[in-house]
Amino acid sequence: MAYRLHYFPESGNSYKLALMLTLCGEDFEPIWTDFGGGVTRTAEWRERVNEMGEIPVLEDSGVRLTQTGPILLRLAERYGRFGGEDDAERFEILRWLFWDNHKLTSYMATYRFLRAFTASADRGVLAFLRGRLDDCLGILERHLRDRAFVVGRRPTVADISIIAYLSFPKEESGYDLAATHPAIHAWQGRIAALPHWRAPYDLLPGKRLRRYV
Ligand SMILES: N[C@@H](CCC(=O)N[C@@H](CS)C(=O)NCC(=O)O)C(=O)O
Secondary structure, three states: OOEEEEEOOOOHHHHHHHHHHHHOOOOOEEEEOOOOOOHHHOHHHHHHOOOOOOOOEEEEOOEEEEOHHHHHHHHHHHHOOOOOOOHHHHHHHHHHHHHHHHHHHHHHHHHHHHHHHOOOOOHHHHHHHHHHHHHHHHHHHHHHOOOOOOOOOOOOHHHHHHHHHHHOOHHHHOOOHHHHOHHHHHHHHHHHOOOOOOOHHHHOOOOOOOOOO
């Protein structure tokens, strides 16, 4: 398989796919994209690359795929790695992928972007998003208190999806999970110990967005 990943380094959604491919022992060609310069908002990019105007886009032997949830599931099936072993596990993986896309990733991506990568974020908006995130992280912390991974006894694409935005430096997110969320922190250690694991900015190189914090 030949993979090309359209990404920008701060994109946790891109990290989900980069990490999955890397953990599966697969290479990909990184295609740095000028997200900060607004390229994904142009009509031309939306017509040519992704009608949804989003990063990441994974080219899989020339076919452009978007939305990390279904892409992760397809890769899990292709490589026989990080998928569910039975119907109950597959249901749980989907349940947590939907939760991550709708709640944790959505709030964290927006909060971190406003907090760290914009010049003057609205304090009221930041406070609202922080409250939503505190709740999401509390839910994840409770879930991980008595289990090693999000679903079952092995890591799955649910872990890879959920952990992505929690893997960037605490200076960006404003969350010191090692200090405040011990179960999440221990789970991060288990994922980081998987063979081939790499940190986000190792897998997603290139020019960064300007950071304001
Ligand atoms: N659910 C999508 C989320 C993708 C997404 O929101 N990507 C961000 C960058 S990490 C983006 O392109 N945002 C542009 C926008 O929301 O306008 C996925 O899983 O791929």
